[in-house]
Amino acid sequence: MVAETFDFIVIGAGSAGCVLANRLSADPRHRVLLLEAGPRDTSMWIHIPAGMQRVFLDTRINWAYSTEPEPNLNGRTVYWPRGKTLGGSSAINGMAYVRGQPEDYDQWAQSGAKGWSWDDVLPYFRRSESYWGGASRLHGSDGNVRVTSTAHRQPPGSSIHRATRAFIDAGLAAGLPLNTDFNGAKQDGIGWIDHTIDNRGRRHTTATAYLRSIDARPNLSIWTEAMVERIVTESGRAIAVDVARDGQTKRVGCTGEIILSAGAVNSPQILMLSGIGPGEHLKEWGIEVARHSPRVGQNLQDHMYVHWVHEVKPGFSFNAETRGVRLLPHILRYYARGSGLLTTGSSSAYIFCRSLPGADTPDTQIGFRAYSTEAMVSGTPGDHTFPGWSASVSYLRPKSRGQIRLKAAAPAAAPAIHANYLSHHSDLAALMSALRLVDTIYASPQIREVLVKRLAPAEGIDVGDDGELEAYIRGCANTMYHPVGTCAMGAGEDAVVDERLRVRGVGGLRVADASIMPTIVSGNTNAPAIMIGEKAADMVLQDMRR
Known part of the structure; x- marks a missing residue:
């Protein structure tokens, strides 16, 4: 029996889902339900940027997944945190704001995703952001998401400012161009980065950006701690959602559209639990096949990180500044001025450069x-009590592909994540080249006098030796937390969704999150996921009016 009925149901209150809930409920005639498996975002550590270390392992607001043993990483499992609260992964991520390159989106359009070229998506990036540098052809100034500069939040003379300045100066001496806006005309170069942190120094999640101001809308219902068990289909159309909440399962009806925005792991999982996916795999788990869609859960892509770590001289690291009484002045600065150490995102500077021969645009990202x-x-x-730095390299266009599969026919059971890292040789070659670039930068006079000891790769490892460097990468490479592509859009009938994000073969159902990306973007994935939410909302409303 249907408990309630809504015009739109959005599954997942993450980077795209919060956008959709806001835009679809703007018309008071539409009754909108937003479903989130996790609790409300009340933890103080969500909203203090430096608190990301506290939420990284917090299973109350984090799915805390792990991959299956990775055959090309010495059989290691890799920890995959994913947000489980209002704001989704925007509530636990490193807050870096990078859109990727125009060529990424042009490639989508050329591969069959009509309407997703750079010129098509730029208006949605501009609509979503309130950029610290003001409005321009490439930036918006009155959007929901606050984007600020790291350099402006770190006072000159602080350990972060001194260290980052030394790193940037060394990169410039190595021949890299200065870049003051990685979302500007060109991505190449080295410079301070932007974050989704507001002018008060608080993390600006999509829940803060898109839900706070509309909580009181009478036509918007937000259900937290609501686990979606399956999407109900009838005669080839999605008509309801079964939701476990408050100890019981309710069936919630939908007269308009159901939009699945649960992310690159949970969106394909929910589709498969609903009978939409690879038929033979669903039958293995006793799930009745509503729509054979063989690409659901396939095409998994992710950026990898390989760390380069040094012990450095005092005054150039904030490792020791986060303990005991030494943290007190940073707390006072944070609450008085909204600046300083506690406003720190995952990285303070980036390099975008080319690692593989023939790359027309940057194919490598290095975070400092x-x-x-x-x-x-x-x-x-464990924490380091001595001062230290880290620089992490990532190849932006991995050729390796993985998949998401079910491990049980139960929504609370973690799915099987096969990232299949380093299954393509070019991914390894690019990481090796990028690590050697870091070695070159760290050999510069601007940095050498600051360094004490190389910790990773260990000083005994010869980074000029292919075998030793490959062994280091396979033994320590990790995720950059950017999974995408598992419900990829395309023009072919085997694509999970079409260019308007409609699930092929199932009426009234769309997917709108990072899982729809045909190929991963050249940068962080949060800003593109927000853009996808903005564009998806427009498409839903346009199709409804038609």
């Missing part, structure tokens, strides 16, 4: 941080 942890060195959790 004025801190280090033992997990970056040995994989064992």
Whole structure:
């Protein structure tokens, strides 16, 4: 029996889902339900940027997934945190704001995703952002998401400012161009980065950006701690959602559209639990096949990180500044001025450069941080009490492909994540080249006098030796937390969704999140996921009016 009926049901209150809930409920005639499996975003550590270390392992607001043993990483499992609260992964991520390159989106359009070229998506990036530098052809100034500069939040003379300045100066000396806006006309170069942190120094999640101001809309219902069990289809159309909440399962009807925005892991999982996916795999778990869609869960892509860690001289790292009484002045600065250490995102500077021969645009991203942890060195959790730096390299256009599969026919059971890292040789070659670039930068006079000891790769490893460097990568490479592509859009009938994000063969159902990306973007994935939410909302409303 249907408990309630809505015009639109959005599954997942993450980077795209919060956008959709806002835009679809703007018309008071539409009754909208937003479903989130996790709790409300009340933890103080969500909203203090430096608190990301606290939410990284918090299973109350984090799915805390792990991959299956990765055959090309010495059989290691890799930890995959994913947000489980209002704001989704925007509530636990590193807050870096990078859109990728125009060529990424042009490639989508050329591969059959009509309407997703750079010129098509740029208006939605501009609509979503309130950029610290003001409005321009490439930036918006009155959008929902606050985007600010790291350089403006770190006072000159602080450990973060001194360390980042030294790193940037060394990169410039190595021949890299200065870039003051990685979302500007060109991505190449080295410079300070932007974050989704507001002018008060608080993390600006999509829940903060898109839900806070509309909580009181009478036509919007937000259900937290609501686990979606399956999407109900009838005669080839999605008509309801079964939701476990408050100890019971309710069937919620939908007269308009159901939009699945649960992310690159949970969106394909929910589709498969609903009978939409690879038929033979669903039958293995006793799930009745509503629509054979063989590409659901396939095409999984992710960026990898490989860390380069150094112990450095005092005054150039904030490792020791986060303990005991030394943290007190940073707390006072944070609450008084909204600046300083506690406003720190995952990285303070980036490099975008080319690692593989023939790359027309940057294919490598290197993130610099004025801190280090033992997990970056040995994989064992723990803080460093000595001052340290970390620089992490990532190949932006991996050729390796993985998949998401079911491990049980139950929504609360973690799915099987096969990232299949380094299954293509070019991914390894690019990482090796990028690590050697870091070695070159760290050999510059601007940095050499600051360094004490190389910790990772260990000083005994010869980074000029292919075999030794490959062994290091396979033993320590990790995820950059950017999974995409598992419900990819395309023109072919085997694509999971079409260019308007409609699930092929199922009426009244769309997918709108990072899972629809045909190929991964050349940068962080949060800003593109927000853009996808904005564009999807427009498409839903346009199709409804038709």
